[in-house]
Amino acid sequence: MSILVINPGSTSTKVALYKGGDTLAAEELQHAREDMAGFVRVADQFDFRMRLVGEFLGKTGTDPKRIRAVVARGGLLHSLEGGVYEVSDEMVDDLQNARYGEHACNLGGMLALALARQWGVPAYVVDPVVTDEMMDKARLTGLPGLERRSIFHALNQRGVARIAAGRLGVDYARSNFIVCHMGGGVSIGAHRRGRVVDVINALDGEGPFTPERTGSLPLVPVLDMVHQGRREYAELRTTILRQGGLTAHLGTNDPREVLARMDRGDERAGLVFRAMAYGMARYVVSMAPALTDEEGRLDLAAVVLTGGLSRSAALVDEITRQVRFLGPVEVVPGEVEMSALAEGASRALCGREPVRTYLRA
Numbered sequence: 484m485s486i487l488v489i490n491p492g493s494t495s496t497k498v499a500l501y502k503g504g505d506t507l508a509a510e511e512l513q514h515a516r517e518d519m520a521g522f523v524r525v526a527d528q529f530d531f532r533m534r535l536v537g538e539f540l541g542k543t544g545t546d547p548k549r550i551r552a553v554v555a556r557g558g559l560l561h562s563l564e565g566g567v568y569e570v571s572d573e574m575v576d577d578l579q580n581a582r583y584g585e586h587a588c589n590l591g592g593m594l595a596l597a598l599a600r601q602w603g604v605p606a607y608v609v610d611p612v613v614t615d616e617m618m619d620k621a622r623l624t625g626l627p628g629l630e631r632r633s634i635f636h637a638l639n640q641r642g643v644a645r646i647a648a649g650r651l652g653v654d655y656a657r658s659n660f661i662v663c664h665m666g667g668g669v670s671i672g673a674h675r676r677g678r679v680v681d682v683i684n685a686l687d688g689e690g691p692f693t694p695e696r697t698g699s700l701p702l703v704p705v706l707d708m709v710h711q712g713r714r715e716y717a718e719l720r721t722t723i724l725r726q727g728g729l730t731a732h733l734g735t736n737d738p739r740e741v742l743a744r745m746d747r748g749d750e751r752a753g754l755v756f757r758a759m760a761y762g763m764a765r766y767v768v769s770m771a772p773a774l775t776d777e778e779g780r781l782d783l784a785a786v787v788l789t790g791g792l793s794r795s796a797a798l799v800d801e802i803t804r805q806v807r808f809l810g811p812v813e814v815v816p817g818e819v820e821m822s823a824l825a826e827g828a829s830r831a832l833c834g835r836e837p838v839r840t841y842l843r844a
Contacts, residue, residue, distance in 0.1 A: 484551040486832075487598070488824045489536060491556065491590040494519075496532055498539045500550075501825035508543040509821065525589050526579045532590055533597065553599045554828035555591030556638065556820065557611025559584035561844040565614040565637055565679065567831040570596040570606040574841040588612070607838070609827030610637040614679065621681040621773065631689075635670035635682045636790070642823030643789040643815035644674050650813060651784055658784040659774040661809070663767050663802075664818075665792035667695045667736070671766050673773035681773040683766050688723050691762025694736040694792070697727030698762060729755065738795050760798055764805035771809060783810040791817060 490497040499509035512535050522528045558578045570592045578589040592608050599606035614637035622630045640662040648655040656677035663671045668685035683690040692698035708714045730736045732755045744752035775781050786806050792798055794816045803812045830836035
C-alpha cells in the first residue's frame with residue numbers, strides 16, 4: 484500500500500508515491516506562464532491539475548486500489564496548531580473560496596479530498612503555512628491592535644528538524660531547535676519540544692534581507708519616504724517582497740553570481756553577501772531567548788540550516804561561524820516537503836500522531 488503526495492505550487496505541481504520511507508515514483512511538472520494565464524482564480528485550475536495527477540498515475544501504472552491515503556500541502560486557512568488534519572468539506576470550502584487568501588497551495592486539499600473520495604481512503608494536509616503555536620509574549624508588539632503573525636515554512640521546518648533530531652539521536656518532541664529556512668524569503672522558527680513558539684515571518688517583512696526581500700527596515704525613514712512621495716505604496720510593497728535584498732543591491736537574486744563577482748574582486752558584492760549572512764545569523768541568535776529554561780540557560784539540540792540557499796557552502800560557512808556558539812549546526816540542504824507530507828500521513832495511519840479536525844473560525 485502506498486501514499487499519494489500532491490504539492491501544488493504557483494509554477495509547478497509535484498506528485499509522488501511513497502511506501503514506508505521509500506519514494507516509489509516522483510515527478511515535478513513545470514507550468515509555463517501561458518498555461519496559467521487563462522485561469523482567473525486559483526480554484527479554476529482544479530481540472531487542469533487533476534488531469535496532471537491522473538497522467539502521473541497512468542505513467543507509473545499505479546492501481547488506485549493500492550493507495551492507502553492522499554496527502555497534500557496545506558493551503559491558506561485560519562491560524563491552526565501544527566499537525567495532521569483530515570481534509571473536510573469545510574476546509575475545502577474555505578480553500579476554494581480563498582477565504583483566507585489566494586495561493587496555488589489551496590489546491591492541495593481540494594485535489595486530495597476529491598481523489599480520496601473516489602478511492603475510499605482518507606485525505607490529509609500536514610503542517611500548513613498558517614501553523615500558529617506562538618507564545619503570547621512573542622505575538623505582542625509595541626502598537627496595540629497590531630500583532631505579529633505566525634506564517635512560515637512550517638512543513639519543511641518540522642521535516643528538517645525531525646531529520647536533525649534523528650542524526651543527533653534525540654526525540655524532536657522532547658528537544659529544542661532553531662531552524663532557519665533560507666530561500667527567496669527566510670523564515671526562522673524556535674522549536675520548543677515539538678511546538679514552534681516564535682517565528683521570524685518573512686511574508687510580513689520581518690527578519691534579514693534575502694536574495695529578493697528587504698527584510699526588516701527602519702520604520703520612521705520608510706514612513707518619511709512614503710510621506711515625501713519618494714515611494715508609492717504599491718511600488719514599495721513590491722520592493723519589500725520581491726525586489727529587495729541582493730536584487731536591489733546588486734541586480735541579481737542568484738548568490739552564485741554574487742560569489743563569482745567576489746572572486747573577481749568586487750568589494751561591493753563581498754560586503755552585501757557578508758551583510759546578508761550576518762543578518763541571517765543575527766536573527767537566528769534572536770530566537771535563543773525562546774529556548775532558555777527558568778534559570779536562563781539555553782537548552783538547544785542544534786541550529787538547523789535548510790532551504791535552497793543552504794546549498795551554498797560559502798553562505799553556510801559564514802552563518803555557522805557566527806552562530807555555532809549556540810550549539811551544533813546541522814545542514815539539511817534544499818527542502819523535504821514531499822517526504823514530510825508522506826511521513827505525516829504515515830504517522831496518522833499508524834496511530835503515532837492524532838488526526839486533527841478542521842473547525843471553521
